[in-house]
Amino acid sequence: MEDIETVCFQLISYVGSAKSCYMEAIDAAENNNFDKVDELIKEGDELFNEAHTVHFGLIQREANKEEIPFRLLLLHAEDQLMATETIKLMAERLIKLYQEIKK
Secondary structure (H helix, E strand, O other): OOHHHHHHHHHHHHHHHHHHHHHHHHHHOOOHHHHHHHHHHHHHHHHHHHHHHHHHHHHHHHOOOOOOOOHEEEHHHHHHHHHHHHHHHHHHHHHHHHHHEEE
């Protein structure tokens, strides 16, 4: 089994990259580059799904009675996961607004 620090860094890496894609998608929408928006959202979603897979692995381990040690790093990874989900939702709404404005 992977140690908790490795899992945390995987989570942080995936969600950090996903968050960057979502933010870049907002910039692309602002610049009327909606083809790029679609690519970036898709890439961000793929990375975000990878993060969820890693996260689900932790949940499964705990469900199997494996003790998952609490670490500040785990708390940070969880926080980044939730923040990225919020950014994704906000990006989708902002992109829709930019599409309406550009019409």
